[in-house]
Amino acid sequence: MNDPIPDVLAPAKLGPVTLRNRIVKAATYEGLSKKSLVTDELIEFHVRHAAGGVGMTTVAYCAVAPDGRTDRKQILWTDEALPGLRKLTEAVHAEGAAIAAQIGHAGPVANPKGNGLPAIAPNRHFHATTTSFTRAATRADLERVVQGHAHAGRMAIEAGFDAVEIHLGHNYLASSFLSPKINHRKDEYGGSLANRARLSRDIARAVRDAVGDRIAITAKLNMDDGVPGGFWLDEAIQVARWLEADGSLDALELTAGSSLLNPMYLFKGDAPLHEFAAVMPQPIKLGVKLVGRRFLREYPYEDLYLLKDARQIRAAVKMPLILLGGVTDKAGMDIAMAEGFQFVAMARALLREPDLINRIKDEPDTKSLCIHCNKCMTAIYGGTRCVLVQPM
Known part of the structure; x- marks a missing residue:
């Protein structure tokens, strides 16, 4: 006998945490931290989404090491950051929502010039957007990163978070090691899948060992890097099986694309080339104008655009899965539930309308106003927002 299809708007368990519904505000870098600390503006950003009805909002991006930041302003797990993080979690809880912290190391996507530290990667690699070379990570570097994730998990508990999301996607450090296009190592971290x-797997296990069952642990895993020779779905299925067998995670959020090589592959819709060029410093501005179309490619948008690949992960594992990508209305959420996904994650639609979930509760036929122009991506340098909505 088949299990009943869950009500996406009803409470649900995520590991040890009960969420008021199955809708997660996906991690979207807010660009609102300062000196690696929480600001009032960052708190207001997440309070808006909590008050708008999501079950859980996700703070992005909280780096586990100074050299793992894509932006020097990004939050670091330090004692100095704890008071602000506690203020943030308390404010979100006051609105009835749970809150997760996305933890990770950006690896080759990190900004070495801004951080004042070399970026690390599986191998030495030229990063066009920062016009600098990465350094091949040593075993000591990797152990430091693993322990940094464990430390972040412990501090997340102390700060009052309900969950952590481990970043295993978008060719950040862990994802870059998964990719055969980027990882050419000959040691125990390269070659075979x-x-x-x-x-x-080491990162996920270290976080689980550090936090036990005191908070939920999820991970964001690429299904496809979106580049020839990159990490692909058949390998993602096997990695998902290993992560499930390890017992380190309470749920897996499925994503795609490479912030390093093909960022628009995740987002679909318009590629705002001119808007990106306008906010970039020289000489990157000129490079974007001349060859940006090779990097910022356009892909047609459709609702639930990651569902086709995500179905194959769903068929391969029993663990809870979070469907991301083109979830914009109740009809799409219901499809995800009927297909066996336990949660859905939303990003751009909630940037346009933070109160969308409350409106869907009141009127299930409500449609998102998001037009997938992706101009919100260019707003991260001054505070991520829908540029079509006047600032409050």
């Missing part, structure tokens, strides 16, 4: 997946 088992070796390339070692860092991801």
